[in-house]
Amino acid sequence: MHVMIVGAAGMVGRKLAENIAREGTLGGKPVEQLTLLDVVAAEGPVGFRGTVVIKSGNIAQQETAREWLSSRPDVIFHLAAIVSGEAELEFEKGYAINLDGTRHLFDAILEQAQQTPHRPRVVFTSSIAVFGAPFPDKINDEYLLTPRTSYGTQKAIGELLLADYSRKGFLDGIGVRLPTVCIRPGRPNKAASGFFSNILREPLVGREAVLPVNDDVRHWHVSPRRAIDFLTHAATIDLQAVGHRCILNMPGLSATVGEQIEALRRVAGDKAVNLIRREPDPLIEEIVAGWPRDFDARRALELGFVADGSFDEIIRNHIEDELGGTLT
Amino acid sequence: MHVMIVGAAGMVGRKLAENIAREGTLGGKPVEQLTLLDVVAAEGPVGFRGTVVIKSGNIAQQETAREWLSSRPDVIFHLAAIVSGEAELEFEKGYAINLDGTRHLFDAILEQAQQTPHRPRVVFTSSIAVFGAPFPDKINDEYLLTPRTSYGTQKAIGELLLADYSRKGFLDGIGVRLPTVCIRPGRPNKAASGFFSNILREPLVGREAVLPVNDDVRHWHVSPRRAIDFLTHAATIDLQAVGHRCILNMPGLSATVGEQIEALRRVAGDKAVNLIRREPDPLIEEIVAGWPRDFDARRALELGFVADGSFDEIIRNHIEDELGGTLT
Incomplete structure (x- = not known):
């Protein structure tokens, strides 16, 4: 199995790569190749017995996405994003990475599928930023998209694209709306959260x-450990059970x-x-x-995601x- | 006042242009210029006393949108779209016109605003196709986006972009989700509806x-007459009353x-x-x-839209x- 992580140099990407490297499998299947992509070169995880490919590039460039996806991975984790604060300050850059970049990835997958049938699993990390006030004390699975930031808007658009490309059969998409990751390792940053x-x-x-x-x-909140569990569970879950509403609020x-x-x-x-x-x-x-x-994340709980x-x-x-x- | 209709050669665009030409005003203000844009040259409306500018071009091209918007209209009706059936059959074309085209328009407005402050009213026609089964017998104003076609996905994305560009102050956006227009004049076509x-x-x-x-x-359903009323009301309504959730299910x-x-x-x-x-x-x-x-279109009714x-x-x-x- 060939697993690709787009956005592998970030905190979640790094921990995900370490987890897969340590396990050596995903959903019980051996992982032979791990491809780590980001705008800067990601660190290779320690102790992985398969092949590690590390590349840097910018998914705001269609050519980069095209080149990356030509290796036809079986599972793609799409974690790459300009974060909330930066997307708010740098409007064009946020749209270039978070919207165009996502679309370039999906289109590159589509182009591969048009050459030879291929339908990778795509795990898209979305965010609770797709919801904006006012909302109820507990947000349920039927709550509408009401982003109040450009980041939240771009994530909501990514979700819609993922669902449409999945519906058309170009990829097997599942989106997970992550809670705020806490305790985030590293040093204090200027994020409002x-x-x-x-x-x-x-x-x-x-x-x-x-x-x-x-x-x-x-x-x-979600801990880094559980966030990684969410991603690997999403990568291996039976999508029949998820159905066409393939974006889930994580518990x-x-x-x-x-x-x-x-x-x-x-x-x-x-x-x-x-x-x-x-x-x-x-x-x-x-x-x-x-x-x-707070959320009532019933669907995700029923599908085996654990808080x-x-x-x-x-x-x-x-x-x-x-x-x-x-x-x- | 300078009014621009993007998608002026279609049925709704044509009737809207005729209506504005006949009235000579919009929201009580005289209309001096009417700019009619579409992929083919629209017919000029009869009896308009101001200036009519007619251009043809493809909004899938950023340059076209840029050139069109350089005339800095006060009100822009964005009706241009590849219809549902065609967007489903021609995936790339649907995204090129309905998503990229919409974004090119909004970005062209943003570029104008960056040169000299300018904040036009933008009326975006969306569709009930942003909702897909299963849903309740009556869909209310809080119902989530669940498109099950590429057209519905593209309209939902247009809505999100409109709201974000409005929030940032680049334009004054309002989106109207039109019911199916009935009785549609012309000859039978192959649309499923x-x-x-x-x-x-x-x-x-x-x-x-x-x-x-x-x-x-x-x-x-909505009649052509009422659909036009919706658009002109949306163009002139006080947006303070609409608030940041600026997309409305029409009655x-x-x-x-x-x-x-x-x-x-x-x-x-x-x-x-x-x-x-x-x-x-x-x-x-x-x-x-x-x-x-069926819908419970309470917000729109309260805002003076009439079924x-x-x-x-x-x-x-x-x-x-x-x-x-x-x-x-």
Whole structure:
């Protein structure tokens, strides 16, 4: 089996590649080739016994997508995107990567299929950013697309394209709308959602973190581990069971900032919690007020996607995966 | 005021141009220029006292859209599209006109705005084809996008683009999802929906018409007159009242084929009804089964869009507008 990851240099892409390399299989089938693509060269995962192909290029160029897809992978994970904040600031660039890039990928698959029958599985990562306020406390599987950012608009368009190209038989598409990934490893960044991770990750290593919103702010989370599980499950699930509405809200963990902090206290004590500095930021408060808080992700649950159990578990898994298993 | 119609050679575009030419105003403001654009040269409307500019070109070409929009119209009606059946048969062509063409238009508006501030009103005609089965008996304003054709997908994407470009302040967009236009003037065509019009229009002039479905098939209709009213109302309505969810399900008339036929009987007698030949066509029955039947178009009604009152009225207006006012 040949597995391709488009957007392999990002956090999710890297963890996905590591996971597949470690397992050596996907859905029980051996993976012989792993192709890692991104705008910069991705790191090759350690310990993979098959062939690793690493290329860099820009999917905003049709030729790049065409060249990449000529290797006719069996499974394609499409994770590549300009993130929310950047797509908002750089309108043309966001559309070039997130919309044109996605279409170039799908069209390159179509062109391959027109040469010799071929119908790869395509896992498209979408986002809860396709939903914008006002919405109900719990968003269900029938909720309408109401993006309020260019990023959310571009993801919604990607979903529609995926469904149409699938319906026409050019690819076997499935889209997963990921909750916010928390705890995101790495250093604090300027994303408005960054604090959800910062207030846990930084205190765990003895560093201060700024909390710009109230403790009662509720949000929808997924751990990196579960996010990777979602992607591999989507890559191997029976699509007959999914049907033609092939974009799914992933199950997440709905928690308030206060609940996150209490989980941190249980796992790492008051010492960690005391490193959280409250600095209300009206701009971030306003942005966050427009984000989904909770979902009833029934379809995904029925299809075997599994959410995180608790923030205690998320924090403990972070310590295991990112901090060598112990707090210093 | 300078009004531009993109897709002016089609039935709706032609009637819209005639309407504006006859009124000489839009929303109470005098119209000095009417620019009519399509892939073929549109006919100029009779009796307009301002300037008429007619051009032909293909909006699948960015340069064409750029050249067209350089005249900086105040109001743009975007009606241009490859129709449903053709978009399904010619995948690339459908995307080139319906998706790329729409984006080229919006981008050309954006480029103008970047040169000198300018924010035209853009009325985008969408379609109930953005909804696909299964759905409830009545579709409400909160119903999700579930297109099951490439045409419906392209219209849904156009809606998302319109909303995003509006949110960013590049244009003042409003989208109207038109019901099926009935009675469509002209000759029978091969559209799967054609029979809804054929069974009224043809018998009114003494010609046979084929009815391929059962009398209890229910569908969602708008007369040509009301469709034009929708467009001119959308062009002049206060967008503050519409808000950021700027795509509206238009109010229509939900009627069964049997109800259409009884209206024909009341207006034109048994003689007309007897010209309807029942020839069940399983393929058309199946296609039609996937179409919306009824809506609760509350938002549009509250915003002053008005539906047809009855099929009797639709038929009488058709006789007035298309048959010189009397049956022969």
